[in-house]
Every structure is written in structure tokens, then in C-alpha cells.
Amino acid sequence: MKPKVGVFSFTSCEGCQLTILNLEDEMLDLLGAIEIVNFREAIDERGHEYDVAFVEGSITTPEEAEEVREIRERTKILVALGACATLGGINAIKNRHDLHQVRRKVYGDGAHHFPTEATQRVRDVVPVEYEMHGCPISKREFLQVTKTLLLGRVPRPSPHAVCTECKTAGNVCLFDKGICCLGPITRAGCGAICPTYGGDCVACRGLVDEPNLASMIEIMKSKGMSRQEVEDRLTQFNTLEPVDLEPHFSS
Amino acid sequence: MKTLVLSKMDVPGLVEALGETARLIGPRKKEHQFVFGQITKPEQLALEYPTTILPPSRQLFPNDEPLVRLRLDDVAASREIVEGEKTILLGVHPCDVQGINILDEVFSDSPPDANYLTRRSQTIIIALECQAPCSPYNLCFDKGTYRLEWGYDLLMIDLGDRYFVFTRTGAGEELIGDLPFFRAATPADREALGRARETQAGSFKTRLAGPVNRLPNALKEAYDDLLWEAVGRRCLSCETCTNVCPTCYCFDVADEVELDLVNGTRCRQWDSCQSCTFAEVAGGENFRPRPSERQRHRLFKKEVYQYEKYGRSACVGCGRCSAQCVASIRLNEMYNQVLGG
Structure with missing residues (x-):
């Protein structure tokens, strides 16, 4: 049956x-x-x-x-x-x-x-x-x-970040075009479809198991993004994953 | 070894002729960067390129490569898949040729990798010397990889309006044997080659703070250095550094079945020591749970472990890992820190 x-x-x-x-x-x-x-x-x-x-x-x-x-x-x-x-x-x-x-x-x-x-x-x-x-x-x-x-088995989610699938596809890195992309901290599995067509990754698959948010936030800051912009990007799909921006933006 | 000359005007004709004999792979423009891809029309070829996103060695070790056709109802009926076709890699820079040479050594080691070696045995490499470093992160001068002694079939050197061509192997000579585009080099060509080589030698400079052969010991002495913590705080574990490396060869293997739940394919995917689960074993133990340990491992793998196993460094100094790191982690800076520069 x-x-x-x-x-x-x-x-x-x-x-x-x-x-x-x-x-x-x-x-x-x-x-x-x-x-x-x-x-x-x-x-x-x-x-x-x-x-x-x-x-x-x-x-x-x-x-x-x-x-x-x-x-x-x-x-x-x-x-x-x-x-x-x-x-x-x-x-x-x-x-x-x-x-x-x-x-x-x-x-x-x-x-x-x-x-x-x-x-x-x-x-x-x-x-x-x-x-x-x-x-x-x-x-x-x-x-x-x-x-x-x-088959009665347990599916295995990808342990990689979107960056891996993007590199595999031979794409030009969006950071090299001045675009900030969440590929480095986002779970793979989509085949990097957005970056492949020129759109930045918005982390719709959630963050990797051990995201280095502190480093990612510093990178976003170095690209000129404001606290509000960083918060909006990181929470667009991931409001329920709390991010502490205070240490990065308190003067 | 023969010394020949190829006029740049004859490159389109050569591309068409080579494309008829084999799958021709060469540098192509992609947006403002370059990739190795199939060349089916002469205008696709971009021989004057700084470097490519992925190295040409990945052409010999493709991602998602099928290894076994599986039968779940009858495992004995499963069949291995070993594929390869005659391929020409055109315009490969010396560092990348040496990257392929290192993979040759690794995949020939016991047990030999039939998939890689079958593809490799059907591949001809036409190398192209660089006239100047392609990025601030190259270590090709220090590594001695900006020129080539061996590991190629043909070698081209840009003389402005023409290429000086060395043949290295019988396969290389056979490839161009009957083609009308090559003529024997004259004393004037050799003189021009000497001048080009002089200019070239002047444009490559040392970037390391100490002799490259000190790297294995310098790294060992720096095993507990705070450098790794600092690098680990920045590393995103995105795996770009290893995916773009010409000599990284780690892979994972996964099976995928068809909807009949009987037939399937076992494939291998590129893997990376930078992934947080790479060193995880049964029971959940992880030998390198922290990015600092994984970055340290990457450098030790290239400069210590492979040096001790094969007698040479597995970093060819191409600079891709540094140039493409989103977190600005630079290999040359790390090397200089351990060398005390």
C-alpha cells in the first residue's frame, strides 16, 4: 500500500x-x-x-x-x-x-x-x-x-553555507560587485539560486548551524550599512533568531 | 622539446581546430571576472585574464560527480561509473598547472582514484606563462610557481604579437603536429623571449617576510599562537577558501535514489575542512569544533602535512583564497605573521 x-x-x-x-x-x-x-x-x-x-x-x-x-x-x-x-x-x-x-x-x-x-x-x-x-x-x-x-531513512540537511553552492556554480561573488549578501551565514540547499541570478541571499533558509554573526555584522558595517539596515536584513526571515546588535553599534 | 611560434592572428584558427579534436576548455569572461569553461567559438576565449574564480583543476574533479549506478534491490548489480573524454585545457597559468600536478600526486596515491585519473589521462594541458602578478595576494614568486619546468604538454609565452611555444610531451607535439599555425622559432624570436622573460622577472617580487622553506617549521612553532584566535573570530566558515583552492581535494559521498526507490546514483560532492561538521564523528565528537582550529588546519594541511607526505608544499600561491575571502582573511598575512614579518 x-x-x-x-x-x-x-x-x-x-x-x-x-x-x-x-x-x-x-x-x-x-x-x-x-x-x-x-x-x-x-x-x-x-x-x-x-x-x-x-x-x-x-x-x-x-x-x-x-x-x-x-x-x-x-x-x-x-x-x-x-x-x-x-x-x-x-x-x-x-x-x-x-x-x-x-x-x-x-x-x-x-x-x-x-x-x-x-x-x-x-x-x-x-x-x-x-x-x-x-x-x-x-x-x-x-x-x-x-x-x-x-525509504524509511532520515533526511540529511546540507551542512554547508549558500557560499559553497554559489562557488560550485562558478558565480562572481556579489561582494566583488559591492553587494552585501547573506550567503556566508545562510544554510545551503537552494543551489544558490538568488546569487546565481544576481540577487543577494536574504537568508530565507535560516542561518547555518554555527553562524559567526559577530563577524558578519562587522562586514555589513564595513560596507556602510546602518544599524537599522543590518537589523532589517538579518531579521527579514529570521525575526525569531534574536541578534544582539548592541556591541557592534554602541559608540 | 621543440620551440615554436604562434601568431596571435592564428589563435582563432587554432581554437577551431582544437575544438574539433577534443572538448576545449579555456578562460572565459564572466561579468567582470573569468572562469574556465568550454570554448565552442574563438571569441569566447579570453587568454589575457588575471585569474579565474575556480581553478582549472576543478575541471578534473567536478562537483557532484557520479561514482556508482546503484541497484537497491540487488547491490551486486550496482555498477561503477568512470567517465572521461578527450579534453584540452588551454591557457592554464603556471600556478594552476602545478595545482593539477599536486592533485595528480594525491589521486595517484594508494588507493588510486579511477575517476580523476581516467579524466586526467585524457587531458592535454596548454600552459600560458603570466607576465605579471595577477593580484596583491599572489605568492607565486616566493613559491617558485610563476614559471614551469614540467607538468604541461605545451607552454605559451606572450611576446606581444605572437606566442613563443615550448612543446614538453609527445602528446603535445602530436596535438599540433599537422596544424598550419605554428612555425619554428628563429633567433629573433628567442631574443624576444629573453627580453620578455627579463621584464617578467622584474615584475614578480617576494611577498613573504622570510624564506618559504621555513614555513613548515614556522607554522609548527606557531601552533599555539594567538593568530589563530584572531583569524577564527573573523572566519565565517563559508568554505570559499577551500572551494577555490587548486589543490583542495576533500569530498563527501551521498546516495540519491529515483522515485522507483530501486535505482539510484552515488555521487561525490566537494567538501571542506572549514565546515563545522567536517571533523565530526560518530557520537557527536568534533575534532575541530572552532573556526580558529579549522583555519589553522587549512594552513598546516598545505604547508606541513602534505609537505611531510609528498615532499612539497600544497599551496601554489595562486592567491584565490585570500582574494575571495569575504572576511578579508589573507593567507600571505598569516604566513608573514608566523615568519615573523
Whole structure:
């Protein structure tokens, strides 16, 4: 019997689900290996028990927290999918502000109807077997992780920084073009897709296991970035990873 | 050894002729820098280049190289993959030729690496001497790697409107044997070569504060130096220094299966002693958990361990690690600190 797989979505743009649907060349083989029983973007039917649940999005309301706990109870393996689910991502930027003001700004006078809470990663609410990073996730990594899970093995995240994949691709370093890039401290796995096309890495996959933030901040400063600019860059996807800028900017 | 002359006007013709006999790899412009890549049209070739992002030795040791075609249902039916095709590396600078020579030695050592050696045995190297250092970080004068004695098939030296060409191997002579672009060197060409070499010798200068052969002992004496702590505080462990090194050869091996969960491929990926998990072993023990220890290891590997094993330094002084380090960690500065400069 093929393993039953569900794909679920919380607060997010649903781009990671779309990335799965974009696996056009591999979709038939994928459907030969798994049975998708819940996938709002793709099918109507709903299953109730899962071997693997892929959960996209961060948890920002009490209902979402309740729902992800229910999914956890019904699945053997839970994989958090994409930056919103693994890091809090863009959604967590609101955590840097007063949440009442945030609600008023977004919903106006109707704010009391929307009980939005501080953004949480999926793992802040339920135990997670694997986190697949990225905004959006990489197709290649989704397939690798899925196949590894189907074999009953534990997926191995890349131990490298984005710089390694960027060098492997033979790219001109963005620092050599005067652009500050977070590639040196960001988890690899994306194939350095942004720097390859000329965009700086924004750390959407989170930071490497042992980031040397002190050195990175000094480098950003030496490129003329202000405290606010450094903070904005480091927290764009990673608000929930606290960074102490005080020692670097106190005069 | 033959001494020949190639007019620069004939380079496009030569590129086309060589491209018909083999996969031709040479320096190409990429934005404002250069990379080694396949040359399919003469205008892609950029022989007047300072250096490349990755060294040409990486062409012989590609990332993500398949090693074994796997059968998970029948392991005995798995088959090794050893690939190679006739390749010409054109315009390789002397430091990079010596980088390849060092990899030849490492990969020939027991157990020999069939993948590297098969590719290498089908590769012809046309070297190109540099007329001046390409960056403030080169150590090629101190390392004696700005000129070549051996390790190439053909060697080109820029004489302005033409190249002076030495043949070193039978394979090199055979490659250009029937081509109409080369003529025998005349006394006037030799005189021009002498002048070019004089100018060249004047433009390369020592950058080290002490003799290069003192490096192994100087590093050993500096094992507990505070230098490593200072470097470790800056190092981002991004692995760029090792990925761009012409003589780094460490790799990791990983299997990937297809969706049928039966067929798969075992590939090797470049690895780096600068990664925080590189020296981690079963049980979670890590022999070099700190960036300071990993940077020290990098220099010891090049100047002490490989020197003791193969009788020569594994740093060819190309300067890539220093030039491309985002954290401005400079090999020449570290060497000078241990040499007491």
C-alpha cells in the first residue's frame, strides 16, 4: 500500500504548495510512489490518517494552533515546509511590533474579529520530524526528502553555507560587485539560486548551524550599512533568531 | 622539446581546430571576472585574464560527480561509473598547472582514484606563462610557481604579437603536429623571449617576510599562537577558501535514489575542512569544533602535512583564497605573521 500523504497550509502565500504542483516532470512518478489524500490546492477529497504530513505556513491564530495539533495526532511524520513554517519567516516581522497596533493597521475597526497572535514556527507548537527550508522550498530538496522518508531513512540537511553552492556554480561573488549578501551565514540547499541570478541571499533558509554573526555584522558595517539596515536584513526571515546588535553599534 | 611560434592572428584558427579534436576548455569572461569553461567559438576565449574564480583543476574533479549506478534491490548489480573524454585545457597559468600536478600526486596515491585519473589521462594541458602578478595576494614568486619546468604538454609565452611555444610531451607535439599555425622559432624570436622573460622577472617580487622553506617549521612553532584566535573570530566558515583552492581535494559521498526507490546514483560532492561538521564523528565528537582550529588546519594541511607526505608544499600561491575571502582573511598575512614579518 502506498504511503498516505497530506499537504496542509497555514499562514503563508501557499507558494511552497505550488512548488510541489510545479513538479511537472516528476509528478506521475511521485504519484506512483505516494497517495495524496489531502491537498487543498490540488484535490477535493480529505483523508484522516497520514504517513507523512507536509505543513506549510506559520501559526498565527488559535485556530491554526488547534488544527496543527490535530494534524500531528493523525500523522506519523510531520515535515514543516518552507520559511513560514520553519522560521516564522516574513510573517514573524510583525512580532517586532506591538501586536494590537499591527491588528488595527491591518483590520482597522474590525480588528477585534481577528484574534491574530504572535507568529510561531510549526515546531513551536508541535514536534516536527524534519524542516525543509526556503522561500519557497526547492523542488529538488522536496523530492530528495520525500524519497529518503519513503525509504524509511532520515533526511540529511546540507551542512554547508549558500557560499559553497554559489562557488560550485562558478558565480562572481556579489561582494566583488559591492553587494552585501547573506550567503556566508545562510544554510545551503537552494543551489544558490538568488546569487546565481544576481540577487543577494536574504537568508530565507535560516542561518547555518554555527553562524559567526559577530563577524558578519562587522562586514555589513564595513560596507556602510546602518544599524537599522543590518537589523532589517538579518531579521527579514529570521525575526525569531534574536541578534544582539548592541556591541557592534554602541559608540 | 621543440620551440615554436604562434601568431596571435592564428589563435582563432587554432581554437577551431582544437575544438574539433577534443572538448576545449579555456578562460572565459564572466561579468567582470573569468572562469574556465568550454570554448565552442574563438571569441569566447579570453587568454589575457588575471585569474579565474575556480581553478582549472576543478575541471578534473567536478562537483557532484557520479561514482556508482546503484541497484537497491540487488547491490551486486550496482555498477561503477568512470567517465572521461578527450579534453584540452588551454591557457592554464603556471600556478594552476602545478595545482593539477599536486592533485595528480594525491589521486595517484594508494588507493588510486579511477575517476580523476581516467579524466586526467585524457587531458592535454596548454600552459600560458603570466607576465605579471595577477593580484596583491599572489605568492607565486616566493613559491617558485610563476614559471614551469614540467607538468604541461605545451607552454605559451606572450611576446606581444605572437606566442613563443615550448612543446614538453609527445602528446603535445602530436596535438599540433599537422596544424598550419605554428612555425619554428628563429633567433629573433628567442631574443624576444629573453627580453620578455627579463621584464617578467622584474615584475614578480617576494611577498613573504622570510624564506618559504621555513614555513613548515614556522607554522609548527606557531601552533599555539594567538593568530589563530584572531583569524577564527573573523572566519565565517563559508568554505570559499577551500572551494577555490587548486589543490583542495576533500569530498563527501551521498546516495540519491529515483522515485522507483530501486535505482539510484552515488555521487561525490566537494567538501571542506572549514565546515563545522567536517571533523565530526560518530557520537557527536568534533575534532575541530572552532573556526580558529579549522583555519589553522587549512594552513598546516598545505604547508606541513602534505609537505611531510609528498615532499612539497600544497599551496601554489595562486592567491584565490585570500582574494575571495569575504572576511578579508589573507593567507600571505598569516604566513608573514608566523615568519615573523
